[in-house]
Amino acid sequence: MREGATPGEADQEFARRRRTALWVAREIVPHEARVRRWLARSRLSPEDVDEVMQEAYCRIAMLPSVDHIDRPLAYMFSITRNLLLRRLKRQQVVVLEAVSEIETWQDETPSPEEQAASRISYERVLAIIGRLPERCRRVVELRKIEGWSQKEIAVHLGMTEKAVEKQVWTGVRAIRDAWSQAEAQSENRMLGADLREARSW
C-alpha cells in the first residue's frame, strides 16, 4: 500500500529527474536553437514552436532512464518530428512544403555559426549573472561558478537557507530568460543566414 510518496520514492524520483536534466543540459540545451530553427522552417508560429519543444521535453521527462539513448540530438529530432507531423495533420491544412522540410532535416550539417551559438549564449548568461542584483549575483556566482552548496553559501553569507534558495530562484529565472533570448536571437540569425544562402545559390 502506498502512503503518498515515501522518502525512498521521493529520492528515486529526485535522482531520476536530475539525471535526465543533466543529460538534457549536456546533450540538448546547447543545440536547442538548431531544433527550434528547424521547427520554424515548417511555418509554425513561435508559440507553436514553444509548445512542440515543451511537449518534446515532456516525452524525455517521462522516460524512466535516458541511458539507452545513444544519439541524443537525433532522438530529440525524432520526437519533435513526430509531434510536428501530428500537429500539421491536426491543423488539416497540410503545407506540403512544410512536410518536405521535415523530411530533409538530416541533410543539415552544423555550421560554424551554429557551433558558436551555444558559446555565445553561455557568455550572454554570464553577462546576465553580472547584471543580477548584488546579493543574488553573489549567491548565483558561488553556487554556479564556485560550485558551493546552498547550505555552505548560507553559512558563508550569514543568511538562512530559505533566503539563499529564494535568491537562487531569482537566478534560475534570469538564466532561463537569458537562454530563451539567446535562442530567439540565434533563431533569427540563422533564418537570416538561410535567406542569404538561398539567394546566392
Added chain:
Amino acid sequence: MVTRIDDQARDDAARFVARMDADDWTGADEAELQAWLAADPLRQGLLLQVQAQWLALTPEAEAAAPVAPPVTAVEEEAEPASTGWGRRGVLAGMAASAALAFVGLRWSQTPAAYATRLGEIRRLPLPDGSVMTMNSGSELTVTMAARTREVQLAQGEAWFEVAKDAKRPFVVAAGNVRVRAVGTAFSVRRRETGVEILVTEGIVETWADGDQNLRMKLEAGDRAMLSAHAVIDYETGISSSVDRALAWRGGMIDLNGRTLYDAADEFNRYNQRQIIIADPRIAREEFDGLFRVNDPEGFAEAVKASLGVSLDTSNPNLIRIE
C-alpha cells in the same frame, strides 16, 4: 490552441528548480511537485527544460560537487569530466551530424516512446494497424521494423489488439518476460511480483528470455503470472474474470470479491488522492461493485455504508478508512 504555459507556471517551475538545487529534498516537496505537475502535462517538459538550463550553466561544477540526493543514498551516475564548454559543444555537434545521417536512413525503426500519467488511460493506434490501450502510469516504447514489431513495457500495463501480420510477429517485452502474438488481443502488466498476462482473443506464446522451460501457450480467457524464472500463477477458462480485470479499458474498476486491500491498491493506481486502510482487520474484507477509476471518494463512501467504518477525508491528498 491556447498556450497553457504562462508566466505563473514558468515562475513555479523556477521555484521548484531552486528547491531541488538545495540539498534537502523531502517527501513533502516531492508530493507538492507531483501535484503541480499533475495539473498540466506540459509542466513536466517545462520543469525539465528550466532545470536543464540551470544545470547547463556549469556542468563542470556540477560534476565536481557532491550530488548524492539527501535522505537515502541513491546511485547517481558520475558525469564525465569535461574539458570546456565550447570544445564539448563542437565535439557534440560533430557526433550529432553523423548521427543524423544515420537515423535518416532508418526512420521506421526509431523507437517511439509513450507514457501515461496517473489516472490517464490512453488508446493509441499503431502504424501497423494494431491498437494499444495504455493504463494509468505506464511507460513503453514501440519499435516497428521490417521483420518485427516490438513493444518494451517499462512500467504499468497495456492491452494490445494486434493486427494480423504473419511475417511480423508482435512481441511485448516486460523485463525478461516475452509475449508473442500474430493476430490476437491480450494485456501485459508489470507488477511487483512478476508480469501478468491476460488473453482476450486468439492465442499468444509467452516465455522468459534465456529460459526455454517457461515457454507456454495461452488462449483467450487465460491468465498467467510469470517472473523471470518461474510461472507463478496460471488460470484457464476464466473469460469473465479476465474481462473484469480489464474493466479499466472503459475507465472502470470491477471489484468481484477482491479484498479491500486490493481494491484500495487498484484505486491508488489511478488517483493522486490515495486511499489508506488504517485498520488491518478490515483490509481482508471482500468487496463487490463497479466503480469509476477516478472516483475513490465514491468507493470509500460505499465501503463506509456497507462495512460501517468511518472515513477521514480532511486531507485532500488522502482518504483514510478507519
